[in-house]
Amino acid sequence: MSACPPVFVLGAGLAGTVAACRLAARGVPVRVIADRPGASALHGGGWLLGAAGPLDAAWPGAARHLDAATAFARAGLEALDLRAGTFVLPDVEGARRPCELAPASHAVVATFGPRLGVIDLVPLGHPFAGMQAAGTPIAVDWPPGPDAFGRSFAYVSQRIEAEPALLDGLLAALRAALAGHPVDALLLPPVLGVLRAEAHRRRLVEALGVPVGEALDVLPSAPGLRLHAALSAWRVAAGVETETARVTAIELSPLGVRIGDALRPASAVVLATGRYLTGGLSMHPTVAEPLAGLPLAVPVATNPLTEARREGPYDAGPFATGVRVDAAMRVCGADGRPVHDGLYAAGDVVGGLDTLTSRCASGLALVGGYAAAEAVAAQEGR
Amino acid sequence: MGMFSGPWTWRRVKSFSYLALAFNTRQLRRLFLGRRDDGGLSRFLENFSAEGMTPLDAAQTEHVLALTRCTYCGLCETVCPLPLDRWPAFARALEHSRHAAADLPPSCPPECRQCEAICPTGVPLREIPAFVRRQ
Ligand code: SF4
Ligand code: SF4
Numbered sequence: 001m002s003a004c005p006p007v008f009v010l011g012a013g014l015a016g017t018v019a020a021c022r023l024a025a026r027g028v029p030v031r032v033i034a035d036r037p038g039a040s041a042l043h044g045g046g047w048l049l050g051a052a053g054p055l056d057a058a059w060p061g062a063a064r065h066l067d068a069a070t071a072f073a074r075a076g077l078e079a080l081d082l083r084a085g086t087f088v089l090p091d092v093e094g095a096r097r098p099c100e101l102a103p104a105s106h107a108v109v110a111t112f113g114p115r116l117g118v119i120d121l122v123p124l125g126h127p128f129a130g131m132q133a134a135g136t137p138i139a140v141d142w143p144p145g146p147d148a149f150g151r152s153f154a155y156v157s158q159r160i161e162a163e164p165a166l167l168d169g170l171l172a173a174l175r176a177a178l179a180g181h182p183v184d185a186l187l188l189p190p191v192l193g194v195l196r197a198e199a200h201r202r203r204l205v206e207a208l209g210v211p212v213g214e215a216l217d218v219l220p221s222a223p224g225l226r227l228h229a230a231l232s233a234w235r236v237a238a239g240v241e242t243e244t245a246r247v248t249a250i251e252l253s254p255l256g257v258r259i260g261d262a263l264r265p266a267s268a269v270v271l272a273t274g275r276y277l278t279g280g281l282s283m284h285p286t287v288a289e290p291l292a293g294l295p296l297a298v299p300v301a302t303n304p305l306t307e308a309r310r311e312g313p314y315d316a317g318p319f320a321t322g323v324r325v326d327a328a329m330r331v332c333g334a335d336g337r338p339v340h341d342g343l344y345a346a347g348d349v350v351g352g353l354d355t356l357t358s359r360c361a362s363g364l365a366l367v368g369g370y371a372a373a374e375a376v377a378a379q380e381g382r
Numbered sequence: 383m384g385m386f387s388g389p390w391t392w393r394r395v396k397s398f399s400y401l402a403l404a405f406n407t408r409q410l411r412r413l414f415l416g417r418r419d420d421g422g423l424s425r426f427l428e429n430f431s432a433e434g435m436t437p438l439d440a441a442q443t444e445h446v447l448a449l450t451r452c453t454y455c456g457l458c459e460t461v462c463p464l465p466l467d468r469w470p471a472f473a474r475a476l477e478h479s480r481h482a483a484a485d486l487p488p489s490c491p492p493e494c495r496q497c498e499a500i501c502p503t504g505v506p507l508r509e510i511p512a513f514v515r516r517q
Contacts (some may be wrong), residue, residue, distance in 0.1 A: 036501065036503075036504045037499070038500075038502065039498060041502055042455055105463055147465040149466075150466050151466065152460055154457075155459060157459040157460075193414060199405055225500075228500070277503055279503075
C-alpha cells in the first residue's frame, strides 16, 4: 500500500495557503484543493493581526496562538512581500487606515500635507478627490493610448507587471509633471505592478530622488491581486501542490474528500473555503455548510441579505455565522465537541466573529491558518 | 434584480408596458369570464420571444444563477486584455448586453480564460456572450 494519505487543505485563499505552507514547513504531506481563487484577491492592502478579544470570541484560547502567529507572519513577510510596523495609510478614496502589516510598496511613512505630491493619472479618468486632498494634486498625462479611460489601477498594475518597459513612460511623465512642483514625497495610486511593484517603486525613488509610495486600493484592488499572486507563488516555493478541482463533499468515516465519483482518503482536512462569496457557506435555500452539513455557530434562518436588512447592523447572524471550532481549530458540533479528530477549519468559514466589523478578516485568517497547521502537525506527530 | 435595473431605454419601457398589460388583461379576463386562461404560455412566447424574454429551463436557470453570483468586484476587468468597449466579461454587462446581443463581438482569444481564473465567486464569464446570443 502507498504511504499514509495526505492532509487536504480545501481553499487556496489566505487561510488555506498559510495552513498549507506551515504544514509543509513542518514536514507534513499536504495538498491544496480549490476550484477558484480565494477572496484574498479582494484585499485592500492594510492588515491587522487582530487583538486577543475578537480572536477569543471566534475560538476559545486563540490569544495564545497570537504571538507565535505574529512571529510566523513576520517570517512569512518575504513570501507575501509585506512590511511590519505601525502604519496609517491613505486609500485612493482618502480614508486613512491603520495597519500592522502593509504591502512593501505602500509601507512608506505617509507624510500628509501640502508638500506631499498626490498623483492623478488623468487618462484613467477617476481622480479620487479624497486622495488628492491628502496633499498637492499633480496631474500626470499617463498611461497613453485611447483605451486607458475607465480602466482600474489594478489593470494598470497588471499591464506594468507584464510589460515592465511601461515604467519608463510613467517615469518620464512624472518628471515632466514634477518640474514646477517642489515636493517632499509622492503618493501614487497603486499602479506599480503585481509581484514587481516594490522593485518598480525603488526605481522611481532612485530616479526622482524623493520617497514614493502607493495608496491602498478600493475594488478591484491592486494589493488584492498582489496578495493573490504572492499566495500562489508562496505555495509553489513551499512545494505545496495546488489542485484545481471541485470538492463536493467531506466524508467523516473514514475521513476523505469527494471529487466527482472519487473519494480521496485524508489523514486530516483543513476547511478553508471562506464564507458566502467563495462558497464556504451556501445561502440557498438556507444558510448551511455545504460540504459536510456542519453545524453553524450562529444559526441563520433565512437568506443572509434579507436577514441583515431585518435585523439591522452587520453584527447580525449571517455575517457572524460559520462553523464552530475549539482551541485547536477542530470543527465542533453543537455540544462543543469535535465532530472528527482530523477535521479543522480556518479563515472566514469559522463563525462567531463578524468579519465586517471586527478588526481584520485577513489577520484572523492568518492566525487561524497558522494555528490549524500547528494542531494538525501535532496530531501527525511532527 | 437585473431585470429592473439598468438604463431605461424606450425598448425596455415598451416591453415592461406589454408585460403589465398582458398581466392585467389576464386578471380581468379571469375575473369577468370566470375561467382559466390556458393560452397564456403560447401568447407569452408569441409576444415576448422577440424581446428576448423567453422562459428558462432548469439548466439555464442554474446558469443565470451562476451569472448573478457576480459581486461587481471588478477583478475580471483587471486581467482582460480586450479594450473596455469590446469587453464581454463583466457579469454586469449581462444587463446591458441583453439589449445589444447582436453587437457582441466574438472577441475573446480562444484560449483565454483569465477572467474566470480570477473570479472569486466562480462566474462562468466566458459563456456570457454565447448565453446572451442564445436567449
Ligand atoms: S470577478 Fe467575478 S464577481 Fe468580480 S466583477 Fe468579475 S464576474 Fe463579478
Ligand atoms: S476570456 Fe475574454 S473576457 Fe475573459 S479575460 Fe480573456 S479576453 Fe477578457
